[in-house]
Amino acid sequence: MISYHDNDNPMNVFFYIAALVAIISTILAISGRNAIHSLLFLILSLLAISVIFYLLNAPFIAALEVIIYAGAIMVLFIFVTMMLNIGVEPEEEKKWMNPGMWIVPSILAGILLFDLLVAIKAHEPAISDNAPIQPKQVGISLFTTYLLAVEIAAILLMAGVIGAYHLGSQKKKVIHRFLK
Amino acid sequence: MITVPVNIQILFAGILFLLGLIGLLVRRNMIFMLMSIEIMFNSAGLVFIIAGTHWKQPDGQVMFIFILAVTAVEVAIALALLLQVHHHFKTVDSDAVNSLKD
Numbered sequence: 488m489i490s491y492h493d494n495d496n497p498m499n500v501f502f503y504i505a506a507l508v509a510i511i512s513t514i515l516a517i518s519g520r521n522a523i524h525s526l527l528f529l530i531l532s533l534l535a536i537s538v539i540f541y542l543l544n545a546p547f548i549a550a551l552e553v554i555i556y557a558g559a560i561m562v563l564f565i566f567v568t569m570m571l572n573i574g575v576e577p578e579e580e581k582k583w584m585n586p587g588m589w590i591v592p593s594i595l596a597g598i599l600l601f602d603l604l605v606a607i608k609a610h611e612p613a614i615s616d617n618a619p620i621q622p623k624q625v626g627i628s629l630f631t632t633y634l635l636a637v638e639i640a641a642i643l644l645m646a647g648v649i650g651a652y653h654l655g656s657q658k659k660k661v662i663h664r665f666l667k
Numbered sequence: 668m669i670t671v672p673v674n675i676q677i678l679f680a681g682i683l684f685l686l687g688l689i690g691l692l693v694r695r696n697m698i699f700m701l702m703s704i705e706i707m708f709n710s711a712g713l714v715f716i717i718a719g720t721h722w723k724q725p726d727g728q729v730m731f732i733f734i735l736a737v738t739a740v741e742v743a744i745a746l747a748l749l750l751q752v753h754h755h756f757k758t759v760d761s762d763a764v765n766s767l768k769d
Contacts, residue, residue, distance in 0.1 A: 509683065510682060510683070514686060517687070517693075526702070564701070564746070647739070
């Protein structure tokens, strides 16, 4: 089942650019050796997907993606990676200074920024047929149709808080006297 | 706003999911495995957004918010487990954590 749309809309090129940036940065993220560099590429991939959400008439979700995914979850990753101190050797910091390490993410992020700015500038006024889905509609649907799912998600978050607290506390290692 | 065919959008989400799956299967560093799981969650959410935009319903965005909550819980628990593993085994290699095998 192939859906044929008019494929000569000039806005489509923004989708393809953002998709290309997302795929390239995801490949670089899963194939890197240094965990911090891979995490930064993953953040770039999330930002590219956020641009795609904006282009797909979901600006609220695009904002949530930047704030929660790239802003909170990835910062958690980076904190843990830095706490574990994986793969950051002192002589490796010298390598970060040469442009080869940051020129690729800078170019990709620049392409993405250009893409987003041009897309925002070219945004046609909302036609009633093709208007973005407003956060109000999402909220109404969330708290009427999916109210039970919201409560289940609240229970899940509570379990997550308790579990993370329990696992995160450094306990003294207790060995049973028979096992000594 | 954009009129890219829906099957191309789904194909893009599928490529992202496949990249996450390959990363999960190939890497043995637990941080990279968690990152791959994040990529897969994200592409699943992308499919929900694509479908919600295609039928002009807010349900896809609601589902993405639920995926966001599940992902936040998953990352918190998994990173706490990762800290415990690093504390006990002094490594984050998933092949080193096989004490349960024998």
